[in-house]
Amino acid sequence: xxxxxxxxxxxxxxxxxxxxxxxxxxxxxxxxxxxxxxxxxxxxxxxxxxxxxxxxxxxxxxxxxxxxxxxxxxxxxxxxxxxxxxxxxxxxxxxxxxxxxxxxxxxxxxxxxxxxxxxxxxxxxxxxxxxxxxxxxxxxxxxxxxxxxxxxxxxxxxxxxxxxxxxxxxxxxxxxxxxxxxxxxxxxxxxxxxxxxxxxxxxxxxxxxxxxxxxxxxxxxxxxxxxxxxxxxxxxxxxxxxxxxxxxxxxxxxxxxxxxxxxxxxxxxxxxxxxxxxxxxxxxxxxxxxxxxxxxxxxxxxxxxxxxxxxxxxxxxxxxxxxxxxxxxxxxxxxxxxxxxxxxxxxxxxxxxxxxxxxxxxxxxxxxxxxxxxxxxxxxxxxxxxxxxxxxxxxxxxxxxxxxxxxxxxxxxxxxxxx
Ligand SMILES: Cc1cc2nc3c(=O)[nH]c(=O)nc-3n(C[C@H](O)[C@H](O)[C@H](O)COP(=O)(O)OP(=O)(O)OC[C@H]3O[C@@H](n4cnc5c(N)ncnc54)[C@H](O)[C@@H]3O)c2cc1C
Numbered sequence: 001x002x003x004x005x006x007x008x009x010x011x012x013x014x015x016x017x018x019x020x021x022x023x024x025x026x027x028x029x030x031x032x033x034x035x036x037x038x039x040x041x042x043x044x045x046x047x048x049x050x051x052x053x054x055x056x057x058x059x060x061x062x063x064x065x066x067x068x069x070x071x072x073x074x075x076x077x078x079x080x081x082x083x084x085x086x087x088x089x090x091x092x093x094x095x096x097x098x099x100x101x102x103x104x105x106x107x108x109x110x111x112x113x114x115x116x117x118x119x120x121x122x123x124x125x126x127x128x129x130x131x132x133x134x135x136x137x138x139x140x141x142x143x144x145x146x147x148x149x150x151x152x153x154x155x156x157x158x159x160x161x162x163x164x165x166x167x168x169x170x171x172x173x174x175x176x177x178x179x180x181x182x183x184x185x186x187x188x189x190x191x192x193x194x195x196x197x198x199x200x201x202x203x204x205x206x207x208x209x210x211x212x213x214x215x216x217x218x219x220x221x222x223x224x225x226x227x228x229x230x231x232x233x234x235x236x237x238x239x240x241x242x243x244x245x246x247x248x249x250x251x252x253x254x255x256x257x258x259x260x261x262x263x264x265x266x267x268x269x270x271x272x273x274x275x276x277x278x279x280x281x282x283x284x285x286x287x288x289x290x291x292x293x294x295x296x297x298x299x300x301x302x303x304x305x306x307x308x309x310x311x312x313x314x315x316x317x318x319x320x321x322x323x324x325x326x327x328x329x330x331x332x333x334x335x336x337x338x339x340x341x342x343x344x345x346x347x348x349x350x351x352x353x354x355x356x357x358x359x360x361x362x363x364x365x366x367x368x369x370x371x372x373x374x375x376x377x378x379x380x381x382x383x384x385x386x387x388x389x390x391x392x393x394x395x396x397x398x399x400x401x402x403x404x405x406x407x408x409x410x411x412x413x414x415x416x417x418x419x
Contacts, residue, residue: 033128034107037065039350042123042132044113044287046070046098048332049320050138051417052339053346054106057136060347062105067130069123070098071112075418078195079332080367080410081164085172086205088370094164100419116291118313134346137293137301137310138320138339139285141194141330147281149255149264157258162194162279174275175209181216182274185263187253189281190224192300194321194330197230197376199223199279201366204235206277207242208369217274219245222265224252230329231366231376231394238368238398253278284322293318300324305387307355308342317342326360326387328378333409334362336417357382365406373402 043054046068054068075096083089098108115124116137122129143160145152161171178184184206188199203221210217219242226249228235239245255264256278263278264270283289283299293301293310301318302325303310308317319342320335328334337360345355362378379391395402 031128032122032131033125034067034109034130036131038063039133040065040067040131041134041136041346041350042066042130043068043136043138044116044123045138045140045285045320046072046075046101046108047138047140047320047335048417049140049335049339050136051075051098051101052336053136053138053317053319053343055101055104055417056340056343057346058104058106060343061351064347064350065107066105067107067109068098068101069109069111069113069125069130071110073098073110076164077332077410077414078162078164078198079365080406081161081168082198082202082205083367083370084164084168085161085175085202086209086370087172087176088205088367091164091169096414096418098418100415113287116287116293116316118291118316121315133315133350135316136308136339136342136346137285137288137291137316137318137322138335139287139322141282141284141321142286142289143280144283145280148253148278150257151278151280154256154258158256158276158278160279161277162198162282171275171277175206176213178210178214178217178275180214182214182218183272184210184217184219184275185271185273185277186219186221187263187276187278188221188223188225189279190252191229192324192330193279193282195332195364196329197235197364197366200228200230200235201368202277203245203247204238204242204366204368207239207245211242211244215244217244220271220273221245221247222251222253222263222271223247223249226250230364231374234374234394234398235366235368238374241369284318288318288322291316293322295324304385306357306382306385307345307349308338309345317346327389328360328362328380328387329364331362331364333364333413334360336413337361339417357385359387363409365402365409367403367406368398371400371403372398373406374398375402375405 077094319338321330359380
């Protein structure tokens with residue numbers, strides 16, 4: 001009741017957003033620019049977690065209006081994108097549209113959410129806002145470029161390629177152009193970061209490519225961690241095929257100088273490179289930080305393990321890489337599982353029913369060359385309201401069979417997220 005009267009007041013008074021918040025400089029005020037059709041769920045971010053949540057709320061109750069905010073017109077998969085660096089896949093082959101979600105009745109706005117107002121239950125978008133009954137926030141990760149001296153100023157001269165897109169293609173081109181005998185440096189940040197095995201898979205793909213195309217070139221991996229943090233034994237075994245790969249643990253890059261083409265580690269060691277791929281330290285997507293959803297460290301969002309509701313703001317759920325506290329990796333499989341479970345709970349909560357504990361599951365494949373992969377599977381259960389791991393299993397080694405399974409996984413999960 002109070003929401004309705006406030007909305008009516010804002011519409012007639014012209015205070016909806018611009019005058020009240022932006023000091024009168026904003027364009028025409030339009031208030032809630034998509035008047036409600038019924039109970040409404042707004043989803044911020046159409047990646048692995050958000051797109052899944054949007055689809056499954058609609059599947060759970062077609063009567064709920066679902067609005068997805070996602071600035072990108074096409075979905076580009078980070079999983080498999082390391083294969084673009086080795087020339088095994090194209091980025092186009094990892095790119096999908098949002099038509100499937102629209103067919104389910106999800107309303108998609110290719111716009112960015114600029115702020116969240118938890119007490120007013122609304123999301124700001126440009127000159128207006130969207131009211132919600134429940135909000136799902138899934139903005140993925142953002143880079144802490146300020147943690148590496150020189151990185152922010154370097155711009156695209158130092159590539160991360162850790163959000164699949166133009167940087168992935170640019171890094172592949174740099175690798176193609178590197179001189180035979182050149183040095184490629186891959187820098188891995190301290191945890192927590194998106195996809196724990198991802199940098200080590202990337203090392204395999206770059207080393208595989210260099211071995212075939214630039215046999216005298218070398219890959220140096222500078223890892224902030226004291227050891228490989230995922231599938232350790234399997235990667236060590238895979239790297240035996242790559243004498244051109246030099247792994248240096250406990251080497252955190254603290255400075256980059258693209259003019260001198262040089263990185264500096266926390267030991268003060270300097271290393272010249274021909275190509276650098278610096279994966280920066282990470283935190284939750286900026287909108288989550290602005291909305292005060294992150295914890296005291298300013299990095300990640302803590303959530304209820306059953307509903308994925310924020311522990312800080314009621315009515316706001318967070319899924320995917322932005323979350324922390326669950327004993328799960330920041331993976332696409334996990335974001336997809338969280339999206340589905342969260343959607344199920346949101347539908348129940350909107351219907352006035354209690355949440356139903358459901359545990360996620362994780363599987364993660366890593367490619368070690370053009371045809372062979374290996375995998376880890378994690379099983380979880382809910383115990384006393386918390387997600388706990390009950391089992392972790394690894395494939396005994398790398399194999400072409402796992403490669404075929406990885407392809408099947410990708411095809412089926414892309415459909416689950418988007419089709
Ligand atoms: C090289 C690489 C390889 C990987 N391999 C695997 C793998 O093999 N298997 C696996 O399971 N996982 C893998 N991952 C991890 C996986 O990509 C992530 O865990 C997954 O993308 C997380 O999903 P998410 O929804 O949290 O974030 P994302 O998928 O990044 O989606 C976030 C979305 O939010 C949008 N957004 C951000 N801010 C706003 C805003 N203010 N308003 C509106 N929209 C916004 C963004 O545009 C983006 O589309 C890999 C990652 C990388 C980098």
